[in-house]
Amino acid sequence: MDDKVHIAHPSGARACVYLHGAHLTSWKTASGQEQIFLSKEAVFKPPKAIRGGVPICFPQFSDFGPLETSHGFARNTRWSIFEREGDTVVLKLTSEDDNFLEKFGCEDSFTLSVRYTITDFQLFTRITVTNTGGEEMAYTTALHTYFRVEDVTKARVEGLYRVGYLDSLDGRVMKTEENPCISISEEVDRIYLSTPPTVRLVDPIGKRVLTIEKYNLPDIVVWNPWVDKARRTGDLGDDEYKEMLCVETGCIKPAIKLAPGTVWKAEQIVTSKNNVSIP
Numbered sequence: 522m523d524d525k526v527h528i529a530h531p532s533g534a535r536a537c538v539y540l541h542g543a544h545l546t547s548w549k550t551a552s553g554q555e556q557i558f559l560s561k562e563a564v565f566k567p568p569k570a571i572r573g574g575v576p577i578c579f580p581q582f583s584d585f586g587p588l589e590t591s592h593g594f595a596r597n598t599r600w601s602i603f604e605r606e607g608d609t610v611v612l613k614l615t616s617e618d619d620n621f622l623e624k625f626g627c628e629d630s631f632t633l634s635v636r637y638t639i640t641d642f643q644l645f646t647r648i649t650v651t652n653t654g655g656e657e658m659a660y661t662t663a664l665h666t667y668f669r670v671e672d673v674t675k676a677r678v679e680g681l682y683r684v685g686y687l688d689s690l691d692g693r694v695m696k697t698e699e700n701p702c703i704s705i706s707e708e709v710d711r712i713y714l715s716t717p718p719t720v721r722l723v724d725p726i727g728k729r730v731l732t733i734e735k736y737n738l739p740d741i742v743v744w745n746p747w748v749d750k751a752r753r754t755g756d757l758g759d760d761e762y763k764e765m766l767c768v769e770t771g772c773i774k775p776a777i778k779l780a781p782g783t784v785w786k787a788e789q790i791v792t793s794k795n796n797v798s799i800p
């Protein structure tokens with residue numbers, strides 16, 4: 522059975538999603554430009570998560586939850602195809618698919634689905650969680666998107682000015698963003714809380730502006746491993762940190778609490794403007 526799904530839009534836009542993790546590894550807009558970073562050293566062998574693309578962190582982001590598996594197990598597990606049509610694919614993972622209790626200590630009963638749709642210059646992602654059990658379910662989640670940038674030292678994230686963040690490199694103490702534009706010149710690992718509905722990633726050398734809109738995903742992680750962490754990360758090339766910037770939309774703090782039988786939905790819409798001249 523094939524382990525990946527290709528979706529296409531009549532404009533020429535294309536995307537590729539692996540069943541392993543429902544992991545989007547490539548998104549090319551109608552201009553042909555790749556928007557997503559995927560490490561040349563990525564390992565496509567479960568249970569290892571794929572380095573790059575869009576890992577889905579569920580039912581926990583990092584260690585924000587009771588599980589020992591960082592970022593949860595959805596990214597390490599094979600999903601099934603629920604729907605597939607032209608520009609859209611919907612993948613599903615349910616707690617009945619695998620023994621998540623024995624393997625990861627997860628007691629919840631749930632259905633998780635992710636829908637990807639592409640248009641000429643947009644990528645729509647919708648996550649739906651249904652609590653199919655009899656107890657309240659608590660979880661944290663994120664779309665851990667590795668955006669491709671031509672030169673991370675010239676890239677910037679806009680829209681987080683004056684937003685509070687937990688600095689994961691400084692004991693997760695709360696700080697406030699003092700810069701209207703966040704630029705990267707060292708390792709950065711921050712969880713911005715209660716962020717505005719739209720942020721922008723500007724990549725001047727790649728001549729592109731990505732607008733990230735989101736619903737029900739209040740938090741944003743900005744991560745770049747920089748030199749030392751890239752060297753320590755086995756499935757990332759030593760210099761590849763220059764070509765990537767993670768801007769991860771999520772629900773991290775506080776955790777979501779989902780009553781039995783209820784449904785939670787969240788969406789992210791990324792619009793990429795290509796071939797723009799940026800000063």
Ligand SMILES: O=P(O)(O)OC[C@H]1O[C@H](O)[C@H](O)[C@@H](O)[C@@H]1O
Binds near residue numbers: 570591592
């Ligand atoms: O190496 P991974 O488990 O894929 O995690 C990669 C990164 O994910 C997030 O961005 C976290 O904030 C980082 O602390 C972590 O290093």
